[in-house]
Amino acid sequence: MKINTLKRSLAALTACLVLSAGTTMMPITSTAASNIISNSTFDSGTTDWGIYKESGGKATLSTENGKLAMTVTDLGSLNYAVQLFYDIVPLYQNGVYRLSFEISSTVDRYVEAMIQQNGGTYQAYTWMGLDISSTPQTINHEFTMEAETDIMSKFCFNCGDQGDALGEHKIYLDNVVLELVDDSNVNYSSFMPYEPDIMTNQVGYKPDAKKTAVFRNVSGETSFSVVNADTKAVVHTGELYGETENLYAEEFDWLGDFSAVTEPGKYYITCGNLDDSYEFEIAEDVYGNLLDDSVKMLYLQRCGCQVVDSDFGHPACHTSKATIYGTSQTIDVSGGWHDAGDYGRYVVPAAKTIADLLYAYEKAPDLYGDNTGIPESGNGTPDILDEARYELEWMLKMQAESGGVYHKVSCATFPGYIMPQGETGKLIVTPVSTTATADFCASMALAYEFYYDIDKNFAENCLAAAEKAWAFLDANPKIIFKNPEDIVTGSYEDTKDVDERYWAAAQMYRATGSQTYLDYLNSTSAKTGLDWSTVGDYGNIALLTMKGIDKTSKAYTNALSAVKQQADGFAAVSKYNPYGVSLNVFNWGSNMTVANAGIILGLYYDITGDETYNTAANANLHYLLGKNPNGVCYMTGYGTVSPLNPHHRPSMAVGKAMKGMLVGGVNSRLEDSAAKAYLANSPSAKRYVDHSESYSTNEITIYWNSPLTYLLSLTEKAGNTSSVKGDVNADGEFGVADVVAMNYYLVIREHDLIDWQAGDLCEDGVIDSFDLVAMRKLLAENS
Ligand code: 9MR
Ligand code: ZN
Numbered sequence: 001m002k003i004n005t006l007k008r009s010l011a012a013l014t015a016c017l018v019l020s021a022g023t024t025m026m027p028i029t030s031t032a033a034s035n036i037i038s039n040s041t042f043d044s045g046t047t048d049w050g051i052y053k054e055s056g057g058k059a060t061l062s063t064e065n066g067k068l069a070m071t072v073t074d075l076g077s078l079n080y081a082v083q084l085f086y087d088i089v090p091l092y093q094n095g096v097y098r099l100s101f102e103i104s105s106t107v108d109r110y111v112e113a114m115i116q117q118n119g120g121t122y123q124a125y126t127w128m129g130l131d132i133s134s135t136p137q138t139i140n141h142e143f144t145m146e147a148e149t150d151i152m153s154k155f156c157f158n159c160g161d162q163g164d165a166l167g168e169h170k171i172y173l174d175n176v177v178l179e180l181v182d183d184s185n186v187n188y189s190s191f192m193p194y195e196p197d198i199m200t201n202q203v204g205y206k207p208d209a210k211k212t213a214v215f216r217n218v219s220g221e222t223s224f225s226v227v228n229a230d231t232k233a234v235v236h237t238g239e240l241y242g243e244t245e246n247l248y249a250e251e252f253d254w255l256g257d258f259s260a261v262t263e264p265g266k267y268y269i270t271c272g273n274l275d276d277s278y279e280f281e282i283a284e285d286v287y288g289n290l291l292d293d294s295v296k297m298l299y300l301q302r303c304g305c306q307v308v309d310s311d312f313g314h315p316a317c318h319t320s321k322a323t324i325y326g327t328s329q330t331i332d333v334s335g336g337w338h339d340a341g342d343y344g345r346y347v348v349p350a351a352k353t354i355a356d357l358l359y360a361y362e363k364a365p366d367l368y369g370d371n372t373g374i375p376e377s378g379n380g381t382p383d384i385l386d387e388a389r390y391e392l393e394w395m396l397k398m399q400a401e402s403g404g405v406y407h408k409v410s411c412a413t414f415p416g417y418i419m420p421q422g423e424t425g426k427l428i429v430t431p432v433s434t435t436a437t438a439d440f441c442a443s444m445a446l447a448y449e450f451y452y453d454i455d456k457n458f459a460e461n462c463l464a465a466a467e468k469a470w471a472f473l474d475a476n477p478k479i480i481f482k483n484p485e486d487i488v489t490g491s492y493e494d495t496k497d498v499d500e501r502y503w504a505a506a507q508m509y510r511a512t513g514s515q516t517y518l519d520y521l522n523s524t525s526a527k528t529g530l531d532w533s534t535v536g537d538y539g540n541i542a543l544l545t546m547k548g549i550d551k552t553s554k555a556y557t558n559a560l561s562a563v564k565q566q567a568d569g570f571a572a573v574s575k576y577n578p579y580g581v582s583l584n585v586f587n588w589g590s591n592m593t594v595a596n597a598g599i600i601l602g603l604y605y606d607i608t609g610d611e612t613y614n615t616a617a618n619a620n621l622h623y624l625l626g627k628n629p630n631g632v633c634y635m636t637g638y639g640t641v642s643p644l645n646p647h648h649r650p651s652m653a654v655g656k657a658m659k660g661m662l663v664g665g666v667n668s669r670l671e672d673s674a675a676k677a678y679l680a681n682s683p684s685a686k687r688y689v690d691h692s693e694s695y696s697t698n699e700i701t702i703y704w705n706s707p708l709t710y711l712l713s714l715t716e717k718a719g720n721t722s723s724v725k726g727d728v729n730a731d732g733e734f735g736v737a738d739v740v741a742m743n744y745y746l747v748i749r750e751h752d753l754i755d756w757q758a759g760d761l762c763e764d765g766v767i768d769s770f771d772l773v774a775m776r777k778l779l780a781e782n783s
Contacts, residue, residue: 057081081160094185152677202626202639204281221272248685253578278640293660304334317420322427336394344410351439356706403472404432433481438500441469506539521555526562567604580619591665595707602714609756671696
């Protein structure tokens with residue numbers, strides 16, 4: 001049988017139905033009489049079939065004589081304690097289906113066959129009770145899908161406990177056919193997400209920002225208009241330009257520049273027969289609330305304390321002592337933030353989050369108020385620092401006596417879709433890793449600097465903990481964490497710790513100025529990465545932003561060239577991508593990678609003052625907030641179309657998306673059932689689905705929010721501004737050293753001005769010889 005052809009055409013149809021622009025309907029008859037089940041005759045093994053086991057159920061799967069054969073050795077204590085399943089069958093509401101299969105068993109027994117919701121309430125869409133025996137019988141069953149369309153329902157057989165004790169036996173299955181025989185009453189448009197024709201940042205733009213929209217499905221249109229949403233007046237018209245075949249999104253894109261529109265207000269864009277864009281705003285403070293919410297989300301992720309919120313408030317959760325894996329020893333590790341859509345707490349991603357928050361604050365302290373509505377609001381410390389401290393206090397509890405740091409704390413498995421206080425299973429602290437220890441060391445050294453003026457005691461505790469961690473690292477070679485077999489929660493497994501050690505050394509050097517760390521840095525190459533698994537760029541940031549660092553040191557120059565190389569790469573990709581995003585490859589958490597690219601670009605703009613990098617940093621921000629092939633603003637609660645069904649347990653339990661969370665975004669690898677069901681035929685740059693089961697595209701995490709916070713700090717306060725005119729080396733005063741630096745910059749064209757804006761004495765946005773002349777004059781006047 002041409003199984004693969006059938007599968008492909010069905011998948012293609014499904015993908016088109018779900019994802020194509022809402023203009024063309026698929027010919028509905030084309031689904032009829034195609035077998036939805038791919039491996040239906042078991043000529044090629046058990047592919048696509050599996051067994052779910054729980055409550056004591058035991059079984060194995062194989063094939064025998066071209067049939068699927070399940071050997072049941074223990075029925076368990078529930079009817080679904082042994083469940084044979086085929087994941088992902090699309091059922092469309094009002095579709096009429098025919099199901100048939102041949103089934104037998106080596107013992108007489110009862111089984112249930114059904115197609116059900118894969119998650120949620122597990123409601124059965126169709127159900128049959130069957131008495132089976134060693135004589136194969138063919139079951140024919142027709143049904144209408146009454147429930148709402150479910151693209152990823154699950155076909156399964158409950159083969160667990162059914163009242164009688166049965167010895168070991170086998171169940172055979174063959175010739176499984178599921179066909180949509182009548183779709184005349186299916187309203188396909190009801191579940192097709194709309195794809196806009198014109199994409200902009202849906203939140204909006206600052207008045208002086210570069211603003212471009214992407215246009216697709218263009219057929220003959222050559223110009224566009226920007227319309228004031230309130231007055232309906234056309235405020236700007238422009239020409240489409242830059243037609244590009246976008247291979248990653250499988251579309252042709254045009255651009256339209258409307259940077260000329262600077263008047264604050266609400267606007268949308270029209271273009272011939274294309275659908276109007278969504279509305280967006282132009283305002284100086286257009287990202288203010290979003291920035292606050294990006295941090296406020298962390299409060300709502302707090303663990304171990306009561307959280308007050310009208311929707312997501314909950315009593316203290318996960319307060320019991322945790323058992324150290326493999327021992328009977330228990331310790332208190334309460335506190336911190338739930339990592340993501342699950343309730344695990346993991347040191348490695350926590351460290352990334354801390355770094356983003358503290359550097360975000362360092363870059364733009366005036367953006368962060370003391371009134372965002374957290375319990376510490378009004379205490380005189382900016383809320384972002386209070387929030388970060390909540391996590392730091394927890395991290396301190398994760399340090400073992402040895403100085404090493406436990407990798408994580410969680411239950412053994414992920415809980416159901418419940419609020420956090422509902423997860424009451426045993427908490428397990430897993431062993432120390434050097435990745436967690438080095439990340440911890442870096443975070444604590446960083447914290448020391450930020451809390452010194454706020455709470456000296458706390459700051460000194462942080463530094464002492466960092467030093468203890470460093471001593472552990474010094475004494476121990478790499479210790480890599482891997483989930484033990486009985487723990488399935490996030491592993492954050494990383495086989496290399498050199499970048500973590502590099503970051504720790506850089507941060508220790510920045511905090512203490514001690515030669516030991518500089519020697520370490522000078523004796524190694526710069527590392528890169530702002531991910532949970534590669535963190536070298538945090539080391540680079542530490543060095544490049546360190547006051548008074550010797551800029552001729554190998555540590556500094558290595559860090560600078562590592563950042564330059566990445567920034568150049570990101571700027572180039574951004575320039576040639578119609579959406580302006582710096583990625584061509586989209587993996588799990590790609591929105592973090594986009595934000596991270598923006599951070600490197602923003603940082604390098606601060607160092608060089610070269611507008612190219614600032615433009616590219618902003619372009620990545622615009623991508624995240626709506627100017628992307630899916631036309632989705634990936635921050636919940638913002639823009640016109642944002643995720644409504646994030647994979648986030650509190651949101652799923654409450655039935656409403658928590659506001660202010662950045663979802664993972666496009667992941668071309670189809671790493672969950674929903675992604676497989678919805679996206680198999682989508683182009684790589686569009687593989688995102690707003691489905692709560694799509695944890696590989698639509699989950700949220702603390703460390704996907706935090707780089708957005710940092711990126712916003714960088715783009716809001718782009719450029720390194722010193723109040724001292726001419727102070728290009730940003731040492732707080734203007735003098736000969738600044739003139740030398742300026743000379744060096746202009747002659748050798750090396751980007752070496754820390755504060756380029758201070759050097760723009762002619763105030764024309766560029767640094768050139770006129771500024772140097774003005775600087776010399778200023779120096780003469782001063783002396
Ligand atoms: O963000 C992580 C991603 O890079 C990995 O590919 C993925 C699979 O290992 O795990 C992601 O992290 C998840 C973590 O393991 C558990 N909490 C939710 C995280 C986000 O999906
Ligand atoms: Zn908790």
